[in-house]
Amino acid sequence: xxxxxxxxxxxxxxxxxxxxxxxxxxxxxxxxxxxxxxxxxxxxxxxxxxxxxxxxxxxxxxxxxxxxxxxxxxxxxxxxxxxxxxxxxxxxxxxxxxxxxxxxxxxxxxxxxxxxxxxxxxxxxxxxxxxxxxxxxxxxxxxxxxxxxxxxxxxxxxxxxxxxxxxxxxxxxxxxxxxxxxxxxxxxxxxxxxxxxxxxxxxxxxxxxxxxxxxxxxxxxxxxxxxxxxxxxxxxxxxxxxxxxxxxxxxxxxxxxxxxxxxx
Amino acid sequence: xxxxxxxxxxxxxxxxxxxxxxxxxxxxxxxxxxxxxxxxxxxxxxxxxxxxxxxxxxxxxxxxxxxxxxxxxxxxxxxxxxxxxxxxxxxxxxxxxxxxxxxxxxxxxxxxxxxxxxxxxxxxxxxxxxxxxxxxxxxxxxxxxxxxxxxxxxxxxxxxxxxxxxxxxxxxxxxxxxxxxxxxxxxxxxxxxxxxxxxxxxxxxxxxxxxxxxxxxxxxxxxxxxxxxxxxxxxxxxxxxxxxxxxxxxxxxxxxxxxxxxxxxxxxxxxxxxxxxxxxxxxxxxxxxxxxxxxxxxxxxxxxxxxxxxxxxxxxxxxxxxxxxxxxxxxxxxxxxxxxxxxxxxxxxxxxxxxxxxxxxxxxxxxxxxxxxxxxxxxxxxxxxxxxxxxxxx
Ligand SMILES: Cc1cc2nc3c(=O)[nH]c(=O)nc-3n(C[C@H](O)[C@H](O)[C@H](O)COP(=O)(O)OP(=O)(O)OC[C@H]3O[C@@H](n4cnc5c(N)ncnc54)[C@H](O)[C@@H]3O)c2cc1C
Ligand SMILES: Cc1cc2nc3c(=O)[nH]c(=O)nc-3n(C[C@H](O)[C@H](O)[C@H](O)COP(=O)(O)OP(=O)(O)OC[C@H]3O[C@@H](n4cnc5c(N)ncnc54)[C@H](O)[C@@H]3O)c2cc1C
Numbered sequence: 001x002x003x004x005x006x007x008x009x010x011x012x013x014x015x016x017x018x019x020x021x022x023x024x025x026x027x028x029x030x031x032x033x034x035x036x037x038x039x040x041x042x043x044x045x046x047x048x049x050x051x052x053x054x055x056x057x058x059x060x061x062x063x064x065x066x067x068x069x070x071x072x073x074x075x076x077x078x079x080x081x082x083x084x085x086x087x088x089x090x091x092x093x094x095x096x097x098x099x100x101x102x103x104x105x106x107x108x109x110x111x112x113x114x115x116x117x118x119x120x121x122x123x124x125x126x127x128x129x130x131x132x133x134x135x136x137x138x139x140x141x142x143x144x145x146x147x148x149x150x151x152x153x154x155x156x157x158x159x160x161x162x163x164x165x166x167x168x169x170x171x172x173x174x175x176x177x178x179x180x181x182x183x184x185x186x187x188x189x190x191x192x193x194x195x196x197x198x199x200x201x202x203x204x205x206x207x208x209x210x211x212x213x214x215x216x217x218x219x220x221x222x223x224x225x226x227x228x229x230x231x232x233x234x235x236x237x238x239x240x241x242x243x244x245x246x247x248x249x250x251x252x253x254x255x256x257x258x259x260x261x262x263x264x
Numbered sequence: 265x266x267x268x269x270x271x272x273x274x275x276x277x278x279x280x281x282x283x284x285x286x287x288x289x290x291x292x293x294x295x296x297x298x299x300x301x302x303x304x305x306x307x308x309x310x311x312x313x314x315x316x317x318x319x320x321x322x323x324x325x326x327x328x329x330x331x332x333x334x335x336x337x338x339x340x341x342x343x344x345x346x347x348x349x350x351x352x353x354x355x356x357x358x359x360x361x362x363x364x365x366x367x368x369x370x371x372x373x374x375x376x377x378x379x380x381x382x383x384x385x386x387x388x389x390x391x392x393x394x395x396x397x398x399x400x401x402x403x404x405x406x407x408x409x410x411x412x413x414x415x416x417x418x419x420x421x422x423x424x425x426x427x428x429x430x431x432x433x434x435x436x437x438x439x440x441x442x443x444x445x446x447x448x449x450x451x452x453x454x455x456x457x458x459x460x461x462x463x464x465x466x467x468x469x470x471x472x473x474x475x476x477x478x479x480x481x482x483x484x485x486x487x488x489x490x491x492x493x494x495x496x497x498x499x500x501x502x503x504x505x506x507x508x509x510x511x512x513x514x515x516x517x518x519x520x521x522x523x524x525x526x527x528x529x530x531x532x533x534x535x536x537x538x539x540x541x542x543x544x545x546x547x548x549x550x551x552x553x554x555x556x557x558x559x560x561x562x563x564x565x566x567x568x569x570x571x572x573x574x575x576x577x578x579x580x581x582x583x584x585x586x587x588x589x590x591x592x593x594x595x596x597x598x599x600x601x602x603x604x605x606x607x608x609x610x611x612x613x614x615x616x617x618x619x620x621x622x623x624x625x626x627x628x629x630x631x632x633x634x635x636x637x638x639x640x641x642x643x644x645x646x647x648x649x650x651x652x653x654x655x656x657x658x
Binding site: 096120124127163227228235237242252255 | 411436522
């Protein structure tokens with residue numbers, strides 16, 4: 001079987017700030033990592049490969065040339081094949097155009113995909129829209145927020161998908177797409193052999209033309225959404241701070257304060 | 265986009281005329297097909313033409329055609345097992361305000377099976393119109409038939425904007441709808457307004473809540489947004505308020521994805537997103553058993569939901585259903601008590617709009633104190649038991 005994992009390279013988010021002068025994102029000095037949820041999607045694919053002998057895992061990434069590092073990380077963990085879609089023409093894509101481009105990249109793979117795996121969401125853009133979007137472009141069913149997957153019988157996959165207040169067991173025909181939660185698994189570390197393979201690897205850059213992407217459907221001009229402004233969130237300022245009280249005093253004072261303020 | 269008819273090849277059979285859902289095609293005096301301005305580029309005629317004389321030419325970077333024909337504001341009335349999701353009332357609240365600014369009616373879209381009875385609640389909370397698709401394929405949620413139904417309604421009624429909750433269901437099928445309708449979708453919005461040009465300005469957090477972005481969808485319709493629950497105030501109910509129920513028959517194909525079993529994990533517990541008071545614990549609790557102390561506090565407060573930081577969830581002290589924050593739930597209770605939680609940004613984005621925040625932490629520099637209305641620098645194992653005693657006496 002062929003498992004295809006979509007990998008986004010992201011900045012290590014907590015450090016991203018807005019430059020108050022220029023009002024742009026400060027990205028300098030921020031290291032790039034594989035989107036954490038994509039590591040869980042990757043782990044799920046690798047386990048499925050082990051459970052289904054003769055299978056193969058391909059990682060697909062759209063990003064700048066340095067995103068090759070993210071794909072090397074995947075190879076180090078056991079991915080068989082990678083494709084890096086890297087083309088100025090896809091720059092500025094919103095989730096509509098991103099999902100179209102990734103769908104085209106998946107279509108261009110020499111072997112058709114049985115299962116597409118996505119992270120639950122990217123920790124920078126945070127939309128969680130690319131997975132269902134790619135599935136729609138490819139006409140595949142998409143099961144979101146998945147924490148467990150198993151090939152039940154040929155051509156069908158058994159899944160556990162999580163809701164706000166519980167979970168569901170689902171069976172879907174293949175091919176299909178899933179978005180994967182963090183709680184699904186603990187991603188493996190790269191093996192020594194994998195690291196060696198990754199080190200030697202030269203990842204060619206795939207152009208939009210090579211995946212037969214319609215130029216009218218990629219990049220900023222094909223993106224229906226426009227980010228018109230970015231700004232820092234308003235900071236909530238703290239109220240009272242009680243220090244130096246004993247536990248007993250603080251507890252009593254708090255109970256009184258909650259009652260005084262009619263909160264309870 | 266443009267519809268091209270090759271008059272050389274056209275045999276004047278009229279197949280396209282009967283295939284067109286919009287009456288946009290007719291045979292002219294020469295017996296050849298001719299297209300008029302009612303054409304919506306749906307492509308039905310392209311498929312119907314037996315000689316391949318009709319083509320749809322797509323031009324670069326075109327937006328939605330005939331933007332002005334898209335009118336009205338829709339709210340997706342999410343229901344599961346016959347109960348409306350609370351976010352629906354919040355969407356109706358905000359939706360009423362936006363609809364007034366847009367000068368248009370407010371409609372709700374209700375999808376499901378045997379759910380017609382929910383329409384009254386939607387009218388009472390401000391919907392002028394309810395579009396209902398009642399179909400066996402919508403009995404259990406799965407993204408494909410839900411997307412199918414929503415797309416059919418959009419194509420028929422052409423709303424200017426659609427709001428849906430940024431819930432599990434909303435974030436699953438609404439992105440499919442936006443892709444199929446070739447329009448923009450802003451994710452997980454926390455701010456919505458109508459700008460000077462009459463466009464829906466959507467504000468959302470990105471980068472884990474570190475930055476906010478204002479987003480427009482100028483050239484495509486409908487303008488679509490998923491909206492974070494617990495951000496907007498719910499619409500008040502006006503009993504007996506009436507509206508128009510529009511039933512749509514679609515005969516949807518049965519879902520390809522089969523739900524085999526559904527488990528409710530929080531059967532006997534309050535859900536953090538619904539409770540008025542949330543008592544939350546973090547790594548400072550030290551071990552799983554210490555959540556019992558928080559449950560005791562919850563009881564002393566007369567009932568409260570138990571929340572947790574991701575550190576506590578990752579340590580497997582409590583299930584992920586209790587997690588508050590960027591990758592957990594967003595809560596907006598009247599009172600949030602954070603015990604042994606440092607207050608990293610990913611936690612804060614999930615709870616900083618609580619009305620009153622109390623933090624108990626032994627580190628005076630913990631960032632949680634920056635958002636706390638009452639911050640207590642102290643040991644939670646001393647403060648919480650004293651608080652419980654005081655509450656029981658008081
Ligand atoms: C501040 C800001 C706000 C934005 N808001 C919106 C918005 O509301 N709506 C909108 O349409 N666009 C928005 N965008 C654009 C959006 O971030 C980009 O389109 C981005 O390429 C994909 O979205 P995401 O990061 O949210 O990915 P998500 O949809 O969260 O990603 C889900 C999964 O898809 C896969 N994936 C995503 N991107 C790639 C990739 N490049 N290569 C391989 N796999 C990938 C991964 O498996 C990932 O885990 C915004 C951009 C910025 C800077
Ligand atoms: C992509 C991403 C998504 C994330 N999503 C979430 C999310 O949804 N929710 C979330 O919570 N986190 C999330 N996190 C993790 C977040 O960054 C923090 O790691 C996490 O919130 C820390 O949990 P904590 O405050 O319980 O633990 P810590 O940061 O370790 O803090 C423990 C606190 O307890 C205090 N303490 C210890 N003992 C006592 C005592 N006896 N009495 C009083 N105080 C005591 C300490 O002073 C300390 O401040 C996310 C991280 C990433 C990268």
